[in-house]
Amino acid sequence: MPAHPRPNSKKERRQESEKLILAAAEKVFSEAGFGGATMQLIADMAGLPKANLHYYFPTKEALYRQVVENIFQIWLKAADVFDDADGPAEGIGAYIDAKMEISRRHPAGSKVWASEVMHRAPVIQDYLETTLLQWTAGRAAIINRWISEGRMDPVDPDHLLYLLWATTQHYADFGHQIETLNGGQPLSDAQWDAAKENTKRIILKGIGVVDPADSGPSGQADLGSRTSRPE
Amino acid sequence: MPAHPRPNSKKERRQESEKLILAAAEKVFSEAGFGGATMQLIADMAGLPKANLHYYFPTKEALYRQVVENIFQIWLKAADVFDDADGPAEGIGAYIDAKMEISRRHPAGSKVWASEVMHRAPVIQDYLETTLLQWTAGRAAIINRWISEGRMDPVDPDHLLYLLWATTQHYADFGHQIETLNGGQPLSDAQWDAAKENTKRIILKGIGVVDPADSGPSGQADLGSRTSRPE
DNA sequence: AATTTTCTTGACCGAATGGTCAGGTTGTGG
DNA sequence: CCACAACCTGACCATTCGGTCAAGAAAATT
The missing domain is CATH 1.10.10.60 (Homeodomain-like)
Incomplete structure (x- = not known):
């Protein structure tokens, strides 16, 4: 030893x-x-x-399973910022940031996850039925609390989560399409920031979140906004 | 003869x-x-x-190519409602409806398309670079016109389109995950309607579209389905 | 040093895959 | 009815796949 x-x-x-x-x-x-x-x-x-x-x-399946489980852990960990938040502006905003960062830093893993789910989750169906189901219920409860506190519009929490997942994941799964439409170039740092800001602004405004700390100066579409990096 | x-x-x-x-x-x-x-x-x-x-x-590839091209045509056709619209509320709202309907009616095709793009579009890259690029530019121009007319917030048209694509496509590509979280049951007609209404309301409000003709029943979100799980 | 355990790898195997083809069947136009 | 073209299909083939194995190399343990 x-x-x-x-x-x-x-x-x-x-x-x-x-x-x-x-x-x-x-x-x-x-x-x-x-x-x-x-x-x-x-x-x-x-x-x-x-x-x-x-x-x-x-086996090939064992290797694949490990890959999927790894990205699932990363995926779940992004939820921490959601839980620790004081309100919808901070919580949902940080969650969008975190998931966008995952799409940016782990595009391959994100695609593997998407592919797995798309094909009816042959190897992680149990995770969907247990861990993810509980996770979703917990976050839906938080959202419902925010709604009952009048801090955001009454929206269906499930569909809101789908909206968040879809939008953020899209930048990984359809990254090639985005890159093609971007003149064949990957998104620059500024463009990634713009994507984050656009997404956050639209969604937060869309669910009626009015937080003076995050409502932005007169709703500019300018991409000069800075990005907070959670540790 | x-x-x-x-x-x-x-x-x-x-x-x-x-x-x-x-x-x-x-x-x-x-x-x-x-x-x-x-x-x-x-x-x-x-x-x-x-x-x-x-x-x-x-060959297998020829068959696959035909499948992909077919769904691409359906995909493009949904754009008509966008072009014929008088304003963002009608245009974007109808586009969301149309794309949600595609996710609902053609889930298999949607998945094939997603898979194709995810794998760097090996067979339809030329479509992305020609047809889709032009289509996107045209719709971005429309959106920019609406913005300049003050009918919606100044948002980046590209990212708005990504948001629309992502959200609507999600209901097909991740349909299995949604179904699992829905207690193993496919979304009912009412739930599909709720998904559409939620999505439209959040996005339209999020981009600052205020159209009295389309603000839904009784202005404030009455939103029939608080919870999406039928009891 | 001796021995046991862990790791590495070229060669190999049965099964499955995309694709072919020859020969037969069916419809069609004259 | 005939002749031709289009259509159908069981049998077959070369290649590739996931996976195995035995024999050795490299550590760890004694």
């Missing part, structure tokens, strides 16, 4: 290999879909022989 | 067969993705021998 974990300890190497494989798998699955992805392609992208993949992940 | 085209004329049978195959293909592609779909599966679902598929569509 080494007092100082050397850079090449057994466990570390295992974790590094798994991480390497998972990263390659996420990319390949996102680009080709589960059916179109091949273990050979993933192996090549990870720079490992195919048989080595099967040492760490016994 | 038969004066009256009999029900089994050559051309009619051909069109019927193609239609049958395309319907089966759309379903299989949407459920399994391009890579996961097999010609055998499509053949079984169409009730035809596999070799027959290859008579009408030489």
Whole structure:
């Protein structure tokens, strides 16, 4: 038992290999879909022989499942900003920011998740029925409380959540389409900020949130707004 | 030359067969993705021998391309309501209705389209760069005109379109997730109406559209469905 | 050093896939 | 009725796929 974990300890190497494989798998699955992805392609992208993949992940499905579960965790974690908020302006605004950031930083994972759900969630249906169902109910309760407190319009919480999910996820899943319509260029930092601000402004105004701290100066469409980065 | 085209004329049978195959293909592609779909599966679902598929569509890709192009046409056609409108309330409202209806009536096609774009549009990239680009520019011009006329807030037209696409498409692509969160039941007619009304109300209000003719029953959101789960 | 455990990998396998083709059937125009 | 074209399909093929395995290499443990 080494007092100082050397850079090449057994466990570390295992974790590094798994991480390497998972990263390659996420990319390949996102680009080709589960059916179109091949273990050979993933192996090549990870720079490992195919048989080595099967040492760490016994089957293609096991590897895929791990990729999906990883992105699901990231997805759920973005909810923290929702819970810790004092009101709808802060909570929903920060949630939009957080989910937009996920679309920006994890486009591959977002696509894998979208693909999984689109194909009737063959491997994470249980998560949908348990974790996600509870999560949604909890957030709907928060929204309903805000509504009853008169801090926002009476909207259906479920459909509001769908609206948030759809809009933010769109920037990842349809990123290629957006890029094409943007002259073939990926969105710049300023454009990402503009996307966030536009989305937040429209939705927050749309649900009747009037927060002096966030209502913006006279509703300009200008993209000079700054972005708050939660840690 | 038969004066009256009999029900089994050559051309009619051909069109019927193609239609049958395309319907089966759309379903299989949407459920399994391009890579996961097999010609055998499509053949079984169409009730035809596999070799027959290859008579009408030489390759899997040709069949897939046809499916994608078909849904793209439906997609584009929904734009008509946008063009014919007198103002943002009518135009955008009707566009949301039309696209929601597509998500409802053509969920399989919508998923195929989403999947195609998600995978970097391998077969319809040219459509994105030509038809869709022009379409988008034209609608952005309309929106900008409405803005300059003071009929809505100054929002970025592109991001507004993304918001519309995302929200409406979500009800098809993530229909399975919505269904799971709805207690495993598909959305009822009333729930679809609620989804439409919620979406329209939030977005139209969010972009500052105030049209007395379209502000719904009794101005303030009466919104029949507080909870979307029927008891 | 000896031994046990963990890791690595080229070679291989049965199954499935997209696609082909030859030969047969059916409809059609003359 | 004939001849031609269009249509249909069971059998077949080359390739690729996910997965296995045995034999070795590299650590960890004793």
